[in-house]
């Protein structure tokens with residue numbers, strides 16, 4: 001639209017083009033501000049014996065948190081997580097030196113791992129509960145289980161349940177969203193800069209069109225007189 005308007009000097013086409021571009025730029029700015037505003041709060045917390053971070057829902061707030069923890073949305077999100085086999089993908093094995101059998105990685109190795117927010121929040125009980133590690137997604141209640149956190153009772157060794165009902169899982173999803181929305185926002189800012197440059201160029205073409213139209217209408221005498229721009 002912009003090229004045709006500029007090349008064939010169709011002022012109305014350029015006008016429409018500039019108007020649409022203006023709306024797109026405003027919408028993009030609104031979306032960038034929105035994406036930063038709703039992902040404003042929350043980050044993971046260090047664990048005592050693990051390298052990975054753990055996530056708490058109470059660290060998050062605002063529209064996105066309410067949206068994710070809403071019962072209706074959460075049932076969809078958690079069934080997606082379950083069907084994506086996020087947690088079974090965590091499996092790592094080692095060979096037991098004594099028996100030569102393939103066994104799950106040791107608890108020491110597990111705590112040295114970097115877990116994604118979803119793996120940390122959804123696939124294992126919060127470490128403050130004191131469950132005993134068997135494998136990544138199997139934790140037994142030893143003697144020292146503390147039920148200080150509702151998530152501790154929500155944890156299930158049923159491989160289809162795990163911690164998908166836990167608040168830590170919702171917080172893990174929020175942390176992932178925050179991360180990916182921030183990345184998308186950076187791409188959007190680059191696109192915004194490009195659009196603004198294109199818009200400015202189109203504005204110049206528009207002014208040029210108008211000036212040439214005026215020259216044709218009023219003759220050569222007005223050639224040097226520039227009109228104030230509305231662009």
Ligand SMILES: *[C@@H]1O[C@H](CO)[C@@H](O)[C@H](O)[C@H]1NC(C)=O
Nearest residue numbers: 088090091135136137138159
């Ligand atoms: C942990 O062990 C259980 C029971 O043997 C198994 O169903 C599950 O897949 C294992 N989890 C991982 C991540 O290997």
